Amino acid sequence: MFDVNTVIVIVVLLLGLVMLGVHVAIALGMTSVVGIYMVTGKFRIVEATLASTAAEALRDFTFAVIPLFMLMGEFIARSGAMTDIYMAINRGVRRLPGRLAVATVIGNTIFSFVTGVSIASAAAFSRIAYPQMKALGYNKGFALGSIAGSSCLGMLIPPSVLMIVWGILTEQSIGRLFLAGILPGILLAMLFLIYVIGTAIVWPEATGEKRMQDQAALDGLVPGGTQQPGGWTVLGSFSGIGFIVAGVLGGIWFGIFTPTEGAGAGAALALLFAFTKGMRTKQLLAAIFSVGKTAAPILILLLTAALYSRTLAMTGVTSAIQSFFLESGLSPYTILALMVLVWFILGMVIDSISIMLLTVPIFEPLAAALGFDRISFAVVGILAIEAGLLTPPFGLLVYTVKAAIEDKTVGVREIFRHSIPYWIIMLIGIISIVVFPAIANYLPDLMF
Numbered sequence: 203m204f205d206v207n208t209v210i211v212i213v214v215l216l217l218g219l220v221m222l223g224v225h226v227a228i229a230l231g232m233t234s235v236v237g238i239y240m241v242t243g244k245f246r247i248v249e250a251t252l253a254s255t256a257a258e259a260l261r262d263f264t265f266a267v268i269p270l271f272m273l274m275g276e277f278i279a280r281s282g283a284m285t286d287i288y289m290a291i292n293r294g295v296r297r298l299p300g301r302l303a304v305a306t307v308i309g310n311t312i313f314s315f316v317t318g319v320s321i322a323s324a325a326a327f328s329r330i331a332y333p334q335m336k337a338l339g340y341n342k343g344f345a346l347g348s349i350a351g352s353s354c355l356g357m358l359i360p361p362s363v364l365m366i367v368w369g370i371l372t373e374q375s376i377g378r379l380f381l382a383g384i385l386p387g388i389l390l391a392m393l394f395l396i397y398v399i400g401t402a403i404v405w406p407e408a409t410g411e412k413r414m415q416d417q418a419a420l421d422g423l424v425p426g427g428t429q430q431p432g433g434w435t436v437l438g439s440f441s442g443i444g445f446i447v448a449g450v451l452g453g454i455w456f457g458i459f460t461p462t463e464g465a466g467a468g469a470a471l472a473l474l475f476a477f478t479k480g481m482r483t484k485q486l487l488a489a490i491f492s493v494g495k496t497a498a499p500i501l502i503l504l505l506t507a508a509l510y511s512r513t514l515a516m517t518g519v520t521s522a523i524q525s526f527f528l529e530s531g532l533s534p535y536t537i538l539a540l541m542v543l544v545w546f547i548l549g550m551v552i553d554s555i556s557i558m559l560l561t562v563p564i565f566e567p568l569a570a571a572l573g574f575d576r577i578s579f580a581v582v583g584i585l586a587i588e589a590g591l592l593t594p595p596f597g598l599l600v601y602t603v604k605a606a607i608e609d610k611t612v613g614v615r616e617i618f619r620h621s622i623p624y625w626i627i628m629l630i631g632i633i634s635i636v637v638f639p640a641i642a643n644y645l646p647d648l649m650f
Contacts (some may be wrong), residue, residue: 208517212237216560226556227499230506234513241516255509265504267376269497270465271361274446275317276489277472279326281479283439284313288330290436300402300409302338303348304395306331310352311391314359315447316472318366319496320591324353324599328606339410342612343620344401350592350599350617351624352394357554357588359387360451361465363500364584367555370504371511371562374576376461377454381645382577386585386635393627401623442475455649500555507559514563524568534572535636541565542586542632549590553598557587577646578639582632589628592621 212233219229238248278284292305309331310323317323327349335345357364360380369376402409450468453459459467473486514520527537541561548557562583569579591599600617635641 206522208237208240209519209522211240212513212517212519220552220556220560226552226559227503227506230503230510230559234506234509237513237517251512252509255512256505258508265370265501267361267366267461267465268363268500269493270462270469271318271363271366272322272493272497273489274361274450274465274468274472275313275319275322276493277469277476277481277486278316278443278446279313279322280485280489281472281476281481283443283475283479284309284326285330286436286439287312287443288327290440292334298399298402299406300398302331302335302340303345303398303402303409306335306348307352307391307394307398310349310355311359311387312443314355314362314387315451316361316443317356318361318363320353320356320588320599321496321602323356324350324602325606327353328603332607332609335410336609341408341620342609343616344408346603346607346612346617347620347624348394348398350597350603350621351627352391353599353603354588354591354624354628355387355391357591358383358390358581358584360384361468362584364554364558364587365580366461367500367504367558368562368580368584371507371558372566372576372580374580378577378646379580380451380461381455381649382581382642383584384645385641386581386631389634389641390585390627390631393630394624397623397627439479442478446471446475503555503559507563510559511563520564520567523564524571527568528571534574537572538569538574538582538636541569542582545583545586546590546593549587549593549597550595554587554591557590558583575639575643578635578642581642582635585628585632585635589625589632592618592625592628594618597621 215236216229216233219232220226224232235248235252238251239245242248288305288309291308292302295301295304295308298304306327310327313323313326317326328346331349332345336342356362360383362380362383365379365383366376368374369379446468449471450464453467454461454464476486530537532540544561545557548561552560565583566576566579570576591597594600594615597618600614600621603617604612604614
């Protein structure tokens, strides 16, 4: 039964804990316990709800999708295949202005099909692309902005971790969500390329055009001074990654196996591929440890988010918020703009997974009640949340890039400044999908 005092306590307590720096998982759990107790008045019911929610969450095989897809991306990242592909793209676009930044955007687009995590893309390309751009005389801010900005594609193009989380929270088909991210991801990548090439033409100093005498020396080298990979090596890298992506995602879309089974197959294939490319046992253990450190907190967050969703239903918070906005007289697009604004603001202070867990259980039913398509709204939400990774003062992608390059001559503020154009392009992408939902819906409607 709806009680306004309970709603106020839940909202204020949750926001207060988050703003005080309490971990989001703990804040969600504490708020849920308080909310359920205020509704029922019995600790026995609180304990029973906690136990049943945890048991259901742990039995759900869907939760295994996240670490398995992350393992797939980590194995491929450590195989060295992306370095081969990046160098091949670099040579292929040699006639384009700002070719190293162009190669970075294209490389990040390809890598997004195997990683599912923007942070992994940012860390990998900071080590692959930045040394070459720095050596050729690229403006450091422009170079790092292209890495951080294009890394956002990792959370939009499948297998995206954010899409998996969205699917779990809203009980939507993960396969449909994966398909919905492809065309918007390609659109975003094309807009990034237009910006990079346009900047290279208008501001040639940003791309080292005044140091073209060094071009020939760099054409035959990769970071560290090793030789350009041979044609068969590049072909093997392209073929291996293409086979894994086509097999895993194609199998999910055509109903051959579930997302969980596909993630498991992808991780196994990526492991075999990485070993054929020379990965050793030490790197294998490092990959597993890295995924464990990243995935474990996400799974704990999902468990407390499930409890939080139950609390919202029991206390009537979701219904109250829906009623408030539906009766406010505001247009659906104004309400949508407010939701996007909330996502942008939250992106300044907390990470994308936490933002999703806090807001999606409330925003998604509200959007459905306003008449917005659920699939296209999911893509809009993921884009808005992902933009938070580039938003100061705590844009996680920017800090990841800064940590990966270990270059004290470039500051975080400069990377943020050069990431602004990519943030604006993502906003353009959001508006495009709101105006033309078919961008997100075309492939899901075609395949399902």
